[in-house]
Structures are given as structure tokens and as C-alpha cells.
Amino acid sequence: MLDALIQGLLLVLQWNAFSLMLVGMALGFVVGLLPGIGGAATLALMLPFVFKMTPVEAFAFLLGMHSVAATTGDITSILFGVPGEGLSAATVVDGHPMAKQGEAARALGAALMSSLVGALIGAAALAVSIPIVRPLVLTFGSPELFMITLMGIACITSLSGLGTRAQIKGFAMGFLGLLLATIGQERQSGILRFDFGLIYLWEGLDLIPVLVGIFAIPEIIDLAVRGTSIAGNAPAKLGAGVWQGVKDTFRHFWLVVRCSAVGVFVGILPGAGGGVAQWMAYAHAVQSAKDAKDRSRFGAGDVRGVLGPGAANNSKEGGDLIPTIAFGVPGSGAMAILLGAFLIMGLHPGPDMLTKHLAVTYSMVWTLVIANVITVVVCLATLKYLALVTRVRGSLILPLLLLLVFVGSYTANKQIADLLVTLAAGALGYLMVRYGWPRAPLVLGFVLGKLAETYLFISMARYGYGWLAQPLVIVLIVLTLLVVAYPYFQERRTRAA
Amino acid sequence: MRLSGAALFSLGLAAAAAYAVYAALAWPPKAALFPLTMGIPLLALAAVQTVIELRDPAQPGESAADRRRVLAVFAWMAAFIALVLLVGFPVAVPVFVFSFLMLQSRAGWGMSLALTAAAWGFFYLVFVRLLHFPFEAGLITLGG
Numbered sequence: 001m002l003d004a005l006i007q008g009l010l011l012v013l014q015w016n017a018f019s020l021m022l023v024g025m026a027l028g029f030v031v032g033l034l035p036g037i038g039g040a041a042t043l044a045l046m047l048p049f050v051f052k053m054t055p056v057e058a059f060a061f062l063l064g065m066h067s068v069a070a071t072t073g074d075i076t077s078i079l080f081g082v083p084g085e086g087l088s089a090a091t092v093v094d095g096h097p098m099a100k101q102g103e104a105a106r107a108l109g110a111a112l113m114s115s116l117v118g119a120l121i122g123a124a125a126l127a128v129s130i131p132i133v134r135p136l137v138l139t140f141g142s143p144e145l146f147m148i149t150l151m152g153i154a155c156i157t158s159l160s161g162l163g164t165r166a167q168i169k170g171f172a173m174g175f176l177g178l179l180l181a182t183i184g185q186e187r188q189s190g191i192l193r194f195d196f197g198l199i200y201l202w203e204g205l206d207l208i209p210v211l212v213g214i215f216a217i218p219e220i221i222d223l224a225v226r227g228t229s230i231a232g233n234a235p236a237k238l239g240a241g242v243w244q245g246v247k248d249t250f251r252h253f254w255l256v257v258r259c260s261a262v263g264v265f266v267g268i269l270p271g272a273g274g275g276v277a278q279w280m281a282y283a284h285a286v287q288s289a290k291d292a293k294d295r296s297r298f299g300a301g302d303v304r305g306v307l308g309p310g311a312a313n314n315s316k317e318g319g320d321l322i323p324t325i326a327f328g329v330p331g332s333g334a335m336a337i338l339l340g341a342f343l344i345m346g347l348h349p350g351p352d353m354l355t356k357h358l359a360v361t362y363s364m365v366w367t368l369v370i371a372n373v374i375t376v377v378v379c380l381a382t383l384k385y386l387a388l389v390t391r392v393r394g395s396l397i398l399p400l401l402l403l404l405v406f407v408g409s410y411t412a413n414k415q416i417a418d419l420l421v422t423l424a425a426g427a428l429g430y431l432m433v434r435y436g437w438p439r440a441p442l443v444l445g446f447v448l449g450k451l452a453e454t455y456l457f458i459s460m461a462r463y464g465y466g467w468l469a470q471p472l473v474i475v476l477i478v479l480t481l482l483v484v485a486y487p488y489f490q491e492r493r494t495r496a497a
Numbered sequence: 498m499r500l501s502g503a504a505l506f507s508l509g510l511a512a513a514a515a516y517a518v519y520a521a522l523a524w525p526p527k528a529a530l531f532p533l534t535m536g537i538p539l540l541a542l543a544a545v546q547t548v549i550e551l552r553d554p555a556q557p558g559e560s561a562a563d564r565r566r567v568l569a570v571f572a573w574m575a576a577f578i579a580l581v582l583l584v585g586f587p588v589a590v591p592v593f594v595f596s597f598l599m600l601q602s603r604a605g606w607g608m609s610l611a612l613t614a615a616a617w618g619f620f621y622l623v624f625v626r627l628l629h630f631p632f633e634a635g636l637i638t639l640g641g
Binding site: 178179427436 | 514542544545546573577598624
């Protein structure tokens with residue numbers, strides 16, 4: 001185990017992987033600062049570029065980018081009250097009032113430093129959990145893995161905080177994603193399914209055009225519709241006190257540690273995602289106030305309201321990776337896209353990642369650590385200039401983003417038809433956002449579809465319907481039903497209160 | 498009764514699921530198992546959602562200006578694909594970026610030229626020089 005840990009570090013420090021991580025981080029930097037283009041959309045945009053990379057290089061590139069986007073997202077949240085990332089919304093509540101009171105630099109210092117502490121705790125949790133999770137995962141066979149796929153979709157739908165009414169939409173999208181994955185030639189019987197007489201569809205829909213279309217195009221359209229400069233017209237004053245913010249992190253160190261733990265825990269729960277982690281950490285920070293008077297400071301610019309979400313924002317990355325790597329059940333849209341990267345690299349999440357490819361898994365832990373340390377140091381040194389990026393007019397970067405979308409989709413397979421699929425997936429993604437259908441379950445279903453079909457096929461071939469009666473499968477069915485029922489209990493409790 | 502956009506979307510989804518189930522019924526059991534296992538619940542859920550949307554048609558409207566902007570972006574994307582088909586990526590990239598900046602973003606000559614040069618430079622450097630990516634020629638440039 002220790003060998004693999006050291007080997008993982010050496011893999012990340014190799015010249016190619018390290019330089020690609022820096023490129024990914026530079027991209028994540030800009031993306032995190034640009035409100036409207038989320039980390040998930042950027043991951044989708046960059047997926048086509050990992051084809052020629054080794055798994056370690058690809059994950060250094062993608063994870064470097066993703067973890068940086070989560071950190072820099074806090075900067076626009078604090079300066080402009082506009083979350084740079086969907087994930088960094090909770091930082092707005094106290095961070096922006098601090099900025100308005102001329103304490104932007106202190107808030108930024110606190111957010112960055114707590115993010116670093118959170119990231120380190122998240123990475124440590126990931127490293128420590130691997131030996132614990134390994135024996136559990138190795139006992140799972142095809143029936144259990146099929147149920148885990150369904151449970152993943154149930155989690156991403158039920159625990160996303162969208163409520164009971166949104167569950168129908170969430171599950172429908174999960175099933176649609178699984179169904180879309182069946183397009184093309186069926187591997188066991190050779191039957192062509194949903195090919196509409198097009199040779200292009202024999203191989204099935206490619207991951208990249210679908211993911212890029214569904215995630216990136218709606219964000220680009222949103223940017224076009226808003227039609228303003230990226231940060232709107234909010235004033236940006238930094239003030240002094242970055243080091244004060246850094247010191248605040250250590251003054252409230254146990255709060256930061258506890259909120260990091262909240263982030264890791266929420267990250268491990270598949271489906272809860274980063275937004276939930278931040279708000280739960282914020283709630284914990286408020287809860288830990290001494291009395292009502294102390295509590296009333298939250299929302300008006302209390303640094304603890306920045307420290308909590310800041311820590312959870314980055315610690316949840318490590319937590320989020322645990323179910324993604326160990327079970328192939330991603331906790332969020334971004335992780336679902338990262339799962340796509342696993343498949344592109346020819347890696348299957350699950351037992352293999354904890355045995356054969358253990359060094360690759362540990363290289364991810366190290367990427368999280370190194371990327372976050374570099375980000376925080378660079379951010380602290382260049383804060384003043386970073387804020388300027390958000391003043392760029394949105395309409396000027398639109399054609400460049402569109403270019404990235406289509407060139408990226410094309411380079412995956414060199415097929416013009418992929419461009420049409422991207423456009424169609426973009427239209428579908430736009431309509432889903434417009435009518436309130438969640439995109440993450442669809443992506444998860446689509447990414448896991450082929451694996452899930454293989455699991456179901458093997459289960460049926462080996463056990464008939466008897467696989468449904470296996471003890472672990474029954475446990476997973478019960479857990480899935482509990483996850484499905486959870487929003488109903490939650491609503492009843494809220495109503496009763 | 499007028500169908501709202503949301504109801505139409507749900508109905509479209511139900512229709513797609515119904516087609517998937519219908520098509521799968523004609524396949525041998527091995528090939529049909531998974532599409533049926535996923536298609537039938539999708540059909541049921543989409544049908545329920547359609548009923549919900551029909552009963553509660555109150556939807557936040559999209560302003561005419563917003564709709565125009567959305568359609569404009571889709572039109573630009575379609576135009577870019579058509580351009581790639583006709584002249585290939587290396588020519589389509591600068592033409593698209595420049596026209597978009599001039600006509601849609603109203604960026605002015607200087608800014609449009611500078612950004613186009615930057616975008617094309619990046620594209621050329623990364624994909625053509627560095628990766629030697631074999632972009633297909635367009636229908637027009639093919640004969641030339």
C-alpha cells in the first residue's frame with residue numbers, strides 16, 4: 001500500500017503529468033473565475049483532449065482543473081456576489097457582505113486558506129479509505145454492481161435537494177440515459193438497436209459529443225442570453241488583509257476541520273454533490289455559534305461563514321472520488337463526466353482501481369494535494385489581477401467557447417456527424433434546463449449504461465431472476481428504496497415542524 | 498386546451514420511450530432485456546409527468562428577446578457546422594469567429610481581428626502544428 005502511495009506521487013511528478021496538471025490548472029483558474037461556465041461544463045469540454053494521454057496524465061489534467069475551479073469560484077462569489085461555480089454559492093452569503101464592507105481581501109484569504117485545509121483533509125480521507133473500502137468492493141459481483149448503478153441514479157436524483165416532485169424527472173432522465181447507451185450493436189446477439197438505418201449509429205453514441213452538448217451548450221446559451229459582462233456590473237474593491245484571512249483560518253481551525261469532515265461525508269454520499277456540502281458546512285458553522293447574538297452576525301459578513309463553505313468545497317472532492325473510484329457511482333455531474341474519462345482511458349472503476357491500478361488511484365490523491373497547494377499560493381500572490389478577468393464582456397468569449405465545443409467534439413472521432421450529435425445534445429440540454437429536468441442523472445445513466453447492461457446480462461444468465469434474492473442485492477434494494485423515500489420523509493418532517 | 502412547452506417536452510419523452518419499447522419488442526430476448534427494463538419505467542414516468550404538466554400549466558415565460566438570443570446562438574452553431582462541411586475546419590474557424598464577433602457581438606474591427614487571430618493561432622498551433630490532427634477537407638475545398 002505504501003509502495004503504491006509513493007509510486008502515485010512519483011507518477012504525478014513525472015514531467016508530462018505535472019506539466020499537463022499545470023495546463024489543466026490554468027484552465028480551471030479561468031473557468032472558476034467565469035460565472036456561468038461551471039466546472040462540470042469545463043470537464044466535458046476538455047474530455048476530448050485526454051485521448052492521447054496516459055491515465056495518470058489525463059487525471060492530473062482533469063482533476064487539477066476541477067479542484068482549481070472549485071477554489072477560484074469563491075473569488076467571484078466574494079467579490080461580485082456571483083458564484084463562479086454552482087458549488088461556491090454558499091460563500092456568497094457572508095463573503096460578499098465582507099467585500100462590501102471593504103474586507104474582500106480578508107474574505108478571500110480566509111476562503112483560499114480554508115479551501116487548502118479542506119482539500120488536504122479530503123485527500124487524506126480518500127487515501128485512508130482505500131484500504132477500508134477495498135475488501136467490501138471485492139465481494140461485489142455483477143448483481144450487486146447492477147444494483148449499485150441503479151442506487152447511484154436514485155441517490156443523484158433523491159439527495160440533490162430538488163424535492164419529491166423533481167424525482168419523477170430525475171428518474172426519467174436516469175432511465176433515458178441508460179436507454180441512450182443501448183443505441184448501436186448489441187454485443188451478445190449482434191442485433192442493431194435504434195440505428196435508424198445509419199451506419200454512424202452502429203457503434204452507439206459517443207460519450208464526448210453527448211456530454212459536451214448537454215453540459216456546455218446550455219451554459220453558453222445562458223451567457224448569451226444574459227448579454228452582460230461576466231460579472232455583471234458589480235463593483236470590485238479588494239481592500240487589505242489577505243493575511244488576516246489566512247490567520248482567521250487557524251484561529252477557527254477546529255471549525256475548518258469539522259466543516260472539512262462535513263464536506264468529505266457529503267462527498268461520499270453519491271448524489272449529494274458540492275452545493276449540498278457547502279450549505280451543510282455553512283449550516284454547521286451557524287449552528288456552532290455561541291448564542292443568538294453571535295448567530296446574528298452570520299449573513300452580515302462573518303468570516304466563519306466563509307471558512308465553513310470554503311473548507312467543505314474542497315474537502316468534498318476527495319470524498320466525492322471515493323464512491324466514483326470504488327463503485328463507479330459518481331456523486332455529482334462533474335464526477336459523472338470524470339467517470340467518462342475512466343472509460344476513455346480503458347479503466348473500469350471498481351475492484352481494478354483498488355488492486356491493479358492502485359498507483360493511478362493514489363496519483364489522484366496526490367493531484368488533489370499538489371494542485372490545491374499551488375492554486376492557493378498563486379491565488380494569494382495574484383489576487384488583484386485575478387479579479388480583472390471577470391470584467392471581460394461575455395459576448396466576446398462566446399465564439400471561442402463554441403469553437404472549443406465543436407473542435408473538441410470532432411477531434412474525438414473525426415466524424416462530422418459528431419457535430420450534429422453535439423448540437424442535438426445541446427438542444428436537449430437546453431430544453432432540460434429550460435423545463436427543470438436535471439442533467440446529472442441522464443449523464444450518469446448514459447455513462448454507466450453499457451456497464452449496467454453487461455451486469456444485468458451476466459446476472460440473468462448466471463442466476464435467472466434468482467439474482468434478486470441474493471442477500472447483498474436485497475440490502476441494496478432496501479437502501480435504494482430508502483433513498484427514493486428520503487425526500488418524502490424530509491418533506492413530512494418539514495411540514496410537521 | 499393549449500399545450501405548454503413543458504408538457505410538450507414531457508410528451509415527446511413519453512413518445513420516444515413508447516417507440517423504444519415498441520422497437521425492443523421485436524428483438525430477441527437478449528437484446529431486448531435492457532431496453533425494455535429501462536424503457537417501460539421511462540414511459541410510465543414521462544406519462545405521469547405529462548399529466549402533471551397538463552394539470553399545472555403555469556410556467557415562467559421566456560421573453561421574446563431571450564428567445565431570439567437563444568435561437569440566434571443555435572443558428573450560429575448550425576451555420577458553423579454547415580461551414581465546416583463546406584470548407585473544412587481550418588477555413589471555417591477564422592470565418593466563424595470573425596463573423597460572430599462582428600455581427601453577433603458587435604465587437605468592432607480591431608477587437609474582432611485580434612480575437613480571430615488569437616483563436617486561429619491557437620487552433621493552428623495546437624491542432625495542426627503540434628498534434629498534426631488530420632482535419633477533413635470541406636465539400637468545396639475537396640476538389641481544389
